[in-house]
Every structure is written in C-alpha cells, then in structure tokens.
Amino acid sequence: MDIVLAAAADAFTWQALLAIVVGTWAGIIIGGLPGLGSVVGLTIFLPFTFGMDVITSMALLIGVYCGSVYGGSITAILINTPGTPQAAATTFDGYPMTQQGRVGEALGWATFASFFGGVLSCVMLIVGAPQLAKFAVNFGSIEVFALVCLAMLCIVGVSRGSTLKGILCGMMGFLFSMVGSDPITGADRFTFGQYALSSGLTLIPVVVGAFALSEIFVRFASRDDEAARIPEARLTFPGLRDIGRRMVELLRGSFIGGFIGALPGTGAAAAAFISYASAQKLSPRRQHLGKGEPDGLIASESSNNAVTGSSFIPTLALGIPGDVVTAMMMGAMVIHGITPGVRLMADQAQTVYALFVVLIIVNVAMLILSKPSIGLFRYLFKLPQGFVMGGIVMFSFIGAVSVRGNPLDLIVAAVTGLLAYVLRRGGYPLAPLVIGMVLGPELESSLRRGLLISRGDFSAFFTHSTIASVLFVLIALFIAGTLWSGFSQWRKDRAAAGTPAA
Amino acid sequence: MSALRHSLVAAALVGITQSAAADNLDFVVPFAAGGATDIVARSFEPIFSEQLGVTSVIRNVAGASATVGTAEVAKSEGNPNIIGYEPAGALSIQPSLKDLPYGPESFTYVCRTVSNPMFLMVSKDSDIDSIDQLIEESREYPFLYGSSGPGTLPHLAMAALTVKSDLQAQHVPYSGSGPAMNALAGNEIQIMADTETILENYDLKPLAVFAEQRVEGYEDVPTFKELGMQDLEFSVWQGVVAPKGISQERADAFADACRATVESDRFKTFADKSGVSIDYLGPEDFKDFVARRVEVNQQVLKDAGLTE
Numbered sequence: 001m002d003i004v005l006a007a008a009a010d011a012f013t014w015q016a017l018l019a020i021v022v023g024t025w026a027g028i029i030i031g032g033l034p035g036l037g038s039v040v041g042l043t044i045f046l047p048f049t050f051g052m053d054v055i056t057s058m059a060l061l062i063g064v065y066c067g068s069v070y071g072g073s074i075t076a077i078l079i080n081t082p083g084t085p086q087a088a089a090t091t092f093d094g095y096p097m098t099q100q101g102r103v104g105e106a107l108g109w110a111t112f113a114s115f116f117g118g119v120l121s122c123v124m125l126i127v128g129a130p131q132l133a134k135f136a137v138n139f140g141s142i143e144v145f146a147l148v149c150l151a152m153l154c155i156v157g158v159s160r161g162s163t164l165k166g167i168l169c170g171m172m173g174f175l176f177s178m179v180g181s182d183p184i185t186g187a188d189r190f191t192f193g194q195y196a197l198s199s200g201l202t203l204i205p206v207v208v209g210a211f212a213l214s215e216i217f218v219r220f221a222s223r224d225d226e227a228a229r230i231p232e233a234r235l236t237f238p239g240l241r242d243i244g245r246r247m248v249e250l251l252r253g254s255f256i257g258g259f260i261g262a263l264p265g266t267g268a269a270a271a272a273f274i275s276y277a278s279a280q281k282l283s284p285r286r287q288h289l290g291k292g293e294p295d296g297l298i299a300s301e302s303s304n305n306a307v308t309g310s311s312f313i314p315t316l317a318l319g320i321p322g323d324v325v326t327a328m329m330m331g332a333m334v335i336h337g338i339t340p341g342v343r344l345m346a347d348q349a350q351t352v353y354a355l356f357v358v359l360i361i362v363n364v365a366m367l368i369l370s371k372p373s374i375g376l377f378r379y380l381f382k383l384p385q386g387f388v389m390g391g392i393v394m395f396s397f398i399g400a401v402s403v404r405g406n407p408l409d410l411i412v413a414a415v416t417g418l419l420a421y422v423l424r425r426g427g428y429p430l431a432p433l434v435i436g437m438v439l440g441p442e443l444e445s446s447l448r449r450g451l452l453i454s455r456g457d458f459s460a461f462f463t464h465s466t467i468a469s470v471l472f473v474l475i476a477l478f479i480a481g482t483l484w485s486g487f488s489q490w491r492k493d494r495a496a497a498g499t500p501a502a
Numbered sequence: 503m504s505a506l507r508h509s510l511v512a513a514a515l516v517g518i519t520q521s522a523a524a525d526n527l528d529f530v531v532p533f534a535a536g537g538a539t540d541i542v543a544r545s546f547e548p549i550f551s552e553q554l555g556v557t558s559v560i561r562n563v564a565g566a567s568a569t570v571g572t573a574e575v576a577k578s579e580g581n582p583n584i585i586g587y588e589p590a591g592a593l594s595i596q597p598s599l600k601d602l603p604y605g606p607e608s609f610t611y612v613c614r615t616v617s618n619p620m621f622l623m624v625s626k627d628s629d630i631d632s633i634d635q636l637i638e639e640s641r642e643y644p645f646l647y648g649s650s651g652p653g654t655l656p657h658l659a660m661a662a663l664t665v666k667s668d669l670q671a672q673h674v675p676y677s678g679s680g681p682a683m684n685a686l687a688g689n690e691i692q693i694m695a696d697t698e699t700i701l702e703n704y705d706l707k708p709l710a711v712f713a714e715q716r717v718e719g720y721e722d723v724p725t726f727k728e729l730g731m732q733d734l735e736f737s738v739w740q741g742v743v744a745p746k747g748i749s750q751e752r753a754d755a756f757a758d759a760c761r762a763t764v765e766s767d768r769f770k771t772f773a774d775k776s777g778v779s780i781d782y783l784g785p786e787d788f789k790d791f792v793a794r795r796v797e798v799n800q801q802v803l804k805d806a807g808l809t810e
Contacts, residue, residue, distance in 0.1 A: 195573070
C-alpha cells in the first residue's frame with residue numbers, strides 16, 4: 001500500500017499535473033487537426049521532456065497520446081474528416097448525426113465513450129497486465145494472420161451500398177501498402193524504378209488525401225453553400241439513463257479495444273474497425289448503424305481510446321512496444337534511465353504505479369478539457385470558410401510530410417485526394433481503402449512469416465494452436481452467416497418481386 | 503472564389519516562414535523520431551552544435567532501411583550545412599544490397615561515435631547452453647532465427663554464422679527488435695543476434711559474442727574465434743557523415759566538434775544510462791573502417807546467397 005501512496009504522491013506534484021493539462025489539451029487540438037496525429041504530437045513534445053523528471057515527462061507524453069486519440073473524433077464528427085486514422089470509423093455515424101443537427105449529442109457521446117474506454121483500459125492494465133501479456137505472447141505470426149483476416153472481414157460491413165465496390169477499394173488499399181520494400185526479402189517492388197517510391201506509401205498521407213482533401217474538394221465542388229457550412233460545435237453529455245441503456249455497447253467496445261491494444265503490432269485504427277464491425281452484428285439498434293446511431297460512435301470511440309491504456313501492457317510487462325507510439329514512450333523512458341523490459345514491474349514498481357495514476361488522471365483531464373477544446377474548434381470554424389478550408393489543406397500537408405520528412409508524401413496525399421474525390425463521385429466507400437492500408441502490411445508479413453515457420457505448409461495454419469483454430473472457425477462462421485443472410489434477402493426480394501407478377 | 507484566395511494567402515504565409523531558416527546546420531536522422539538511433543542522435547546534436555558554434559535543426563527523414571535519409575545527405579554534394587547521423591546498415595550493408603543513389607564514396611567521413619558488439623542469444627528457458635550444443639541440435643531439427651528486418655545487422659551476423667559453421671537455421675524477419683523479441687518469448691523463433699541492450703532488457707541467455715575479445719561484464723561469454731570460427735565480428739555502430747565536396751577546413755571543424763562531443767561528460771552520462779558504448783574513430787580511421795565493413799558484408803551477402 002505504501003508504494004501505491006508514494007506513487008500517487010509522485011503523480012500529484014504540480015509539475016506532473018501541469019504537464020497532464022498541457023499535454024492533454026495540446027493532444028486534443030493536435031488530434032483534431034487533420035493530418036496531425038499521435039505520432040506527430042509526440043514528436044513535437046519529446047524534446048521538451050529531456051529536461052524533466054521521468055514522471056513529469058511521461059505525464060506530458062501520455063497526455064498528448066490520449067488527448068490526440070480523442071481529438072481525432074472532433075473533426076470526424078464536425079466535417080467528416082477524421083483528425084487521425086484511429087478516428088476513421090467515427091465518421092460513419094458521427095457525421096450523419098451532424099447532418100441531422102445532432103452535433104452536441106454526437107460530440108457528447110464521443111467524449112463520454114472515449115473517457116469510458118480510456119478508464120476501462122487503465123483498469124485492465126492495472127489488474128491484468130501480467131496475465132494479458134502472457135496471453136498476448138501466444139499470438140505468433142499465424143495467430144496474428146488469423147486475427148487480421150477476421151478484421152479484414154469488416155470491410156464488408158463498412159461498405160455501405162455496394163459490397164463489391166467496398167472490396168475493390170479494400171484491395172486498392174492493400175496494393176498501396178505493398179509499394180516499397182518487400183518485408184521478407186527487402187527487395188524493392190512496385191516502385192517502377194523510381195528510387196523515391198522505395199520507401200513505400202505510408203498511412204497518414206493516404207488517410208489525409210482520402211478523407212481531408214477529398215472532403216475539401218467535395219465542398220468546393222458543391223454549389224450548395226448550406227451543405228458546405230460547418231455547423232456550430234456544441235457538447236451535450238448523454239444522460240445517465242441513456243448511458244445505462246447503451247452500457248453493453250460501451251463495455252463491448254472498450255473490451256475489444258483493450259484486448260487488441262495488448263497485442264503487439266495491431267493498434268487503435270484496427271481496433272475501431274473491428275469494434276464497429278462487431279456492433280453491426282450485435283447492437284440491438286444495428287439496423288440504424290451508419291445513419292447517425294450513437295452505438296456506432298460508441299463502438300469506434302470507446303475502442304480506440306481503450307487501446308491507449310492497454311498498449312502499455314506489452315511495453316511494461318515484456319518491454320515490447322506494441323506500436324510506434326509506445327515505442328516512442330519507451331524511448332523517453334530510456335532517456336530517463338528506466339529500461340523497459342521483463343524486470344521493469346519488479347525493479348521500478350513505484351514508477352510503474354505512478355504511470356497508472358497518471359493514465360487515470362489524463363482520462364479525467366480529457367473529460368474536463370473536452371468543453372474548452374470543442375469551444376476552440378467552434379471559434380476556429382467560425383472564421384471565413386476559405387481560411388478554414390485553407391487551414392485544413394495546410395495542416396493536412398504538414399501532417400503528411402512531417403511523419404518522415406519525405407517530400408514524396410505530399411504528392412501521395414494530393415494524388416490520393418484526387419483519386420478519392422473521383423471514387424466518392426462514383427459511390428465507392430473510402431473506409432475500406434484505409435482498412436486495406438492499415439491491415440495490409442500485417443496481413444502480408446504475418447502470412448509470409450507463418451509460411452516460413454510452418455515450412456511452406458499452409459494447411460498447418462489451421463491446427464497450429466487452439467487460438468488459431470478458434471479464430472479460423474470464427475472467420476468461417478462470419479462468412480457463412482453473411483452469405484446466408486445475403487441468400488435469404490435475395491429469396492425474399494425474389495418472392496416480393498414475384499408476387500405482383502403472379 | 504474569395505474562399506480560394508484566402509487559402510492561397512494562408513499557404514503563402516507558411517512558405518515565407520519556412521524559408522527564413524537558411525544558414526542553420528541541417529542535422530539529418532534517417533529514422534523516425536523516437537527510435538533507438540534517434541535518441542542517441544538527439545543527445546548528440548545539441549552538444550555537437552554547441553561545439554561547432556552553430557544552430558542546428560534535427561530532421562527525421564525515415565524510410566527504406568534508413569537509405570532515404572542517407573541519400574538526402576549524399577545528394578547535397580558540396581553543401582557545408584548538412585550532416586547525417588548514420589546507422590551501420592545504411593552505410594555498410596544497403597549499398598551492396600540495393601540499387602541506391604549513393605555509395606561509400608559519396609561522403610566525407612566525420613567520425614564514428616558509438617559501437618556495440620553483438621551477442622548470439624537464446625531464450626533463458628532454453629536448455630541449450632553452448633554453441634556446440636546449438637549446432638548439434640540443429641542437425642536434428644533446423645532452428646529459426648529472427649531479425650529486425652531483412653538486410654539488418656542481426657540478419658547478416660546470423661547469415662554469416664550459418665555459412666561459416668554447421669548451424670542449420672533459417673531466417674524469419676520482423677519489423678523491428680520488439681516484434682522479434684515477442685516471437686522469441688512465444689518460441690516462434692529460437693535464436694537472435696543483437697546487442698547488450700536487447701540482451702539485458704529481455705533477460706536472454708548469451709551463447710557467444712561476435713567480437714575479437716570477450717566483452718567487459720560478460721567475461722564468461724566466449725568469442726567465436728575462441729570457438730574456432732574465424733571472421734565473425736559484427737557490431738552495431740553509428741557515425742556522422744557529411745556530403746563529399748566540402749572544404750577541408752569545414753571537415754576538420756566537424757571532426758573536432760564530434761571528438762569534443764563524444765568526450766563530453768554530458769554525452770558520456772547519456773551513453774552510460776542508455777547502454778550504448780562510446781567508441782570514437784576519427785575521419786581517416788572511420789573511412790577505412792567503413793570500407794572494410796562494406797567488403798566483409800558484401801562477402802557475407804554473397805556467401806549466404808542474398809546477392810549475386
């Protein structure tokens with residue numbers, strides 16, 4: 001108990017609290033600006049931490065990280081442009097709610113779901129880190145391949161209108177992700193002899209082009225000023241009764257996010273898509289999903305924020321960073337003389353407990369700071385439309401190029417923007433393109449590593465482990481279920497079409 | 503159309519603020535911010551620019567195994583205001599592996615800063631205690647070794663070992679040391695070659711060291727030479743390069759600043775804390791060292807069938 005109190009005392013210094021407030025607020029703003037996401041935010045703040053003590057610097061960075069994951073939802077809801085890739089699934093129901101004039105409700109749900117998911121994942125981290133970490137180690141290449149296959153199936157769920165068009169866009173995203181170095185041999189491929197392409201296409205420039213730039217093009221092209229107007233941002237928190245009614249959705253989203261966060265190499269964007277797909281199968285209000293249903297927002301926002309806490313599980317328990325963001329956190333720890341690794345929990349218990357306390361305070365701070373942050377966006381979006389649109393284009397390009405300082409990414413963003421505009425005009429959904437980009441590299445490398453491990457025998461995948469077998473059965477059930485409901489729909493349609501004729 | 507005009511004004515303003523910073527030293531780090539090399543570079547940079555008496559700005563240019571950022575330095579021939587903080591792979595492996603717009607002769611070598619020998623390691627729970635036993639057991643069922651990516655030093659060191667010994671092992675590349683360690687913990691792979699940092703962080707068992715002499719702190723870990731295997735020395739090092747074609751005066755100034763930096767207490771304290779070993783080489787020695795490494799690595803790639 002002493003150590004917990006000592007840890008809390010470390011976290012409740014004025015320096016740490018100030019770092020949390022500054023970090024979280026800056027994180028929300030950075031996350032909200034399209035193109036600038038968690039990684040860019042952390043890169044901006046990392047140098048400031050060199051002169052701080054370890055708890056203060058972790059407080060600042062965790063604030064930026066959690067804030068940015070939440071902040072991405074604000075622009076996703078207001079202008080149909082996710083501020084970060086993690087918030088791509090938030091647009092599905094967030095923007096329709098805005099169009100129906102329910103901005104306050106949408107932002108309220110997104111904020112509350114983010115807070116709920118964030119806190120629940122802290123609890124998972126505190127209570128179950130060693131067990132979850134041990135379980136996560138069982139996810140080798142073959143298990144990850146099965147999980148990614150399952151996640152890929154959510155493309156079917158998010159391609160509203162035409163499944164075929166959705167699959168085409170998903171394949172396009174997958175193809176984009178293959179440009180550059182081959183993950184197994186290291187050889188260049190699909191570069192057309194251009195050296196610039198050998199570093200490949202990365203996610204942020206493509207997301208920026210597909211969502212932010214194409215949205216700007218659509219708004220410029222539309223002659224209807226009313227449709228292009230950005231509604232005034234408001235924040236109305238859901239009532240207790242509403243929360244109770246949707247508690248199952250909140251819990252499911254948070255647990256999915258919390259679990260996926262604990263697996264190395266998947267991340268918040270994948271968690272949000274998987275959670276959204278599960279809501280499409282399981283929510284009692286699933287028929288309204290995609291038309292402005294809070295359950296969709298909850299699925300996306302609770303799960304992506306639940307990744308924030310649990311992504312520390314492999315980092316703290318095993319010293320293995322789950323994604324780029326936790327890798328940067330680990331780097332910051334190393335600078336301060338803390339070596340993450342298998343013995344961290346035992347050797348540095350007080351620091352680890354202080355981190356837990358910081359994580360919880362950050363989530364509370366996020367809830368409190370949501371109001372002034374949304375107020376700031378309301379002010380920003382009141383500027384003349386040209387400035388707002390110009391600003392979005394500018395930040396999109398800055399975000400695209402700042403990921404790795406490669407000018408190629410500007411071209412990628414611009415070309416993807418034009419392509420996405422054409423695709424939107426043709427009624428092609430863009431979310432599958434992003435899903436293909438997010439999951440493609442992991443799908444390919446886990447398949448090829450799996451084949452190296454099983455020495456070229458694909459049939460060994462199905463019996464490799466219990467986890468793999470269960471996941472493959474789930475995939476089979478999902479496909480069978482989708483085909484069956486499609487078939488019965490087809491029969492019903494045929495019967496309906498047949499009756500008047502007869 | 504006024505909307506479009508406003509946008510253009512905003513864009514132009516950004517352009518102006520960007521071009522104001524011309525005479526700064528452009529400090530290229532060919533990795534994403536926050537990675538292992540980036541952190542060393544970020545500790546090196548402020549001391550270095552203080553010694554040199556200039557303002558420097560770190561620019562992370564990541565991608566394609568650090569070759570994109572390295573090419574950025576190489577193509578600035580004659581520009582005295584750009585240097586790169588380089589990892590071993592981009593200077594001594596990638597040029598032999600891929601068709602790159604630079605080669606070993608594209609640079610003015612400034613200094614080598616740090617160097618850490620690599621260890622061959624297995625999981626702590628493994629019942630294998632020596633290289634001989636490892637080789638013996640691999641005859642029955644070949645092992646799998648991990649790496650932080652194709653063409654990285656962990657890959658090369660192991661590939662060289664399989665060529666020079668009877669070890670039967672196959673390569674499985676991961677996207678970095680972290681995922682590879684996860685695979686080792688889950689027994690997906692059994693062997694990994696990497697530095698002391700990895701060895702300590704993940705509590706692994708070292709079987710041998712890829713160095714000429716035994717390493718301080720690991721006196722009971724034999725070198726490969728002692729085990730009768732020649733020419734198996736691999737270390738993970740970093741160094742500073744400038745583009746070729748800069749004046750001798752500028753090159754000397756860079757070299758002096760680098761020497762002063764690695765000898766400073768601030769950098770020493772950092773190196774101690776983060777587990778990198780300072781191992782300075784001056785301009786001439788560094789140049790020769792890289793040339794030798796390029797030759798050795800080329801031979802390994804060829805012997806292992808990774809290049810023609």
